[in-house]
Amino acid sequence: MNSSIEQKTRVGVLNDYLSVDCVIFGFDFNQLNVLLVDRVMVDELTGKELFNDLTLTGNHIYEDEDLDEAAARVLFDLTGLQDIYLEQFKTFGAPDRIKRENDRAWLAANGRDPDKRIVTVGYYSLLATDKVTLEWKGRNVRWTPVAGVRDLAFDHMDIFQEALVALRKKLLREPIGFELLPEKFTLSQLQRLYEVILGVELDKRNFRKKVARMKYLVPLDEKQKGVAHKPARLYNFDRDLYELNRKELLDFAI
Amino acid sequence: MNSSIEQKTRVGVLNDYLSVDCVIFGFDFNQLNVLLVDRVMVDELTGKELFNDLTLTGNHIYEDEDLDEAAARVLFDLTGLQDIYLEQFKTFGAPDRIKRENDRAWLAANGRDPDKRIVTVGYYSLLATDKVTLEWKGRNVRWTPVAGVRDLAFDHMDIFQEALVALRKKLLREPIGFELLPEKFTLSQLQRLYEVILGVELDKRNFRKKVARMKYLVPLDEKQKGVAHKPARLYNFDRDLYELNRKELLDFAI
DNA sequence: TTTAATAGTGTAAAAATTACACTAAGATTT
DNA sequence: AAATCTTAGTGTAATTTTTACACTATTAAA
Structure with a gap:
């Protein structure tokens, strides 16, 4: 902690x-x-x-x-x-x-x-x-x-x-x-993070569809700077919103 | 372990x-x-x-x-x-x-x-x-x-x-x-176990539908004995089958 | 202005989840 | 032996989630 x-x-x-x-x-x-x-x-x-x-x-x-x-x-x-x-x-x-x-x-x-x-x-x-x-x-x-x-x-x-x-x-x-x-990050960065840590490949559209449901991942009115391509929107994680909305994950597997 | x-x-x-x-x-x-x-x-x-x-x-x-x-x-x-x-x-x-x-x-x-x-x-x-x-x-x-x-x-x-x-x-x-x-248990016993440990109520039919997909939970040709009601079928958990079939759970939440 | 690189978006099929109520089988009681 | 009690066991329709898949948009650099 x-x-x-x-x-x-x-x-x-x-x-x-x-x-x-x-x-x-x-x-x-x-x-x-x-x-x-x-x-x-x-x-x-x-x-x-x-x-x-x-x-x-x-x-x-x-x-x-x-x-x-x-x-x-x-x-x-x-x-x-x-x-x-x-x-x-x-x-x-x-x-x-x-x-x-x-x-x-x-x-x-x-x-x-x-x-x-x-x-x-x-x-x-x-x-x-x-x-x-x-x-x-x-x-x-x-x-x-x-x-x-x-x-x-x-x-x-x-x-x-x-x-x-x-x-x-x-x-x-x-x-x-x-x-x-x-603090501020792009969805591609977040996706890459899950991919490299879990060792899987994720589909970009499906990943975005999934995180779009998470209201505590809030899009900012701000874009990436200093990249040689279309700059991505920045997001941040709102912990308070998360704590409020978290439905205890209780669907067990196995 | x-x-x-x-x-x-x-x-x-x-x-x-x-x-x-x-x-x-x-x-x-x-x-x-x-x-x-x-x-x-x-x-x-x-x-x-x-x-x-x-x-x-x-x-x-x-x-x-x-x-x-x-x-x-x-x-x-x-x-x-x-x-x-x-x-x-x-x-x-x-x-x-x-x-x-x-x-x-x-x-x-x-x-x-x-x-x-x-x-x-x-x-x-x-x-x-x-x-x-x-x-x-x-x-x-x-x-x-x-x-x-x-x-x-x-x-x-x-x-x-x-x-x-x-x-x-x-x-x-x-x-x-x-x-x-x-070693041998009934599905109702297994359901009760999840319910009391996780502190939730589970629907009997949905629970059974879910575990039916788990092939390593094998129904035996044997029934409960000594109960004052319709005896339930016994099951057992086949760890070898489980290890073989486990698809690494990689659907993250959050 | 062209090129290179990544951002961002929709749809249809399949699978999983949810809510819900009755019959079956055995032991016990009358 | 009939009635009763108790838990076992089952199906369906609606909703949500997951999956597979390809093109256009925007910026900086060449």
Whole structure:
């Protein structure tokens, strides 16, 4: 859920057996991407690069911090953004979660016991890619299309895939697509969003017929600018109208 | 997911900051119920009863135990049952999760520090009420209709309500209703199940028309026995047929 | 002015949903 | 053995939703 908690400077104690990891999804009007962070390990003596791979972002939680707060903080620390959609989707706690040699070496080098189980609470967050300034605080982060994600550190591949499954399920039932778009968007952008996340092709006319029934998707008196073709009408999602008109979806399948 | 892990006798160390709690749902062909456990606290000196309320079942996890295993163990310890449907739905970790006086006293009396945050991973499980022998191991447990649940210990009311929301959402999209029924069931029983869990009334003819399209719901050459009215045909859910025929539900709403 | 690119629109057939009321079969009661 | 009670089981017509499908409109760029 959206956090409207001001980020405060924390002075407390980090809990060293409990963390949050955050799968940050971003839509760029074309693909669904995930924000990954470089992890480079260098031999302390020789200075030689031992490995260089990618991780999700995450951190241990402070003793006085709620789980949702910790996720919002982790997201803020990486992107500088607040009040971003965040959803807890699954907790990972296999005793052997971290077993690969690289990961154990990394933990050891960072003062942690690689044999100690760390339970991590998985969150995903949704935003439009252009909200993120990739140079924030100098960490090396990059957007990667979800179809091209491989070989993440720790069990982050697993966490990432579960996040994607959870996102797809949620998108089928709840109006969260808008979290991945700017305030004003075109119907083609919205259609593309559903297509790339659900992995389907949708018919343009049928898509428009369907959304035309949703009165909380309101057409604005405004058009796209700066495109080299017929500019499309802009829409926005009216959450209040949605909450008023939502008929609880109760047609079950199966 | 179903656990097919044999319950072994654990000798390890309990992790004292991490627990699982299990919301055990049971359907009795009439209502959705939840299995609750009596919690009685007695003054050690006077022998006077200090309070007497209800809790979900839960326990801390062993250091060598996966989260799903811990949930299955907790369920087994209360009911003696294995291979029961279990679903992780949310993790609860507010620093002030446990703040009521009764709960703090209870923790203190049981050798725990009431000020230490315990993070608990919530699971729900689904079964037909008559699978449970309420006298198992002499713990005082009872089925309570979900509409009548109040005043649970700790933050169990919160956990229970979130479990119910998660169950409802899942029931709309996935074939989990059958986990609450015996192997063979009637269509009226199935209809009642959807009605009481989703809180709606369904038209009998339309319900039957709808399920008739689901080929994995197979009519048996067998009828209900021992009822004082026209006995209904029995059906069963063929999971293999379901997996084969499932067209990924991709009609999004919203 | 031409070209390239995407926006935007309608219709007919099929499928799904909705609202609605009576007969059938068995156990129980009289 | 007849009557009664209780739940099982069934069809149809109207409405809504879904599906498949192709052309014109508008803007910027060449």
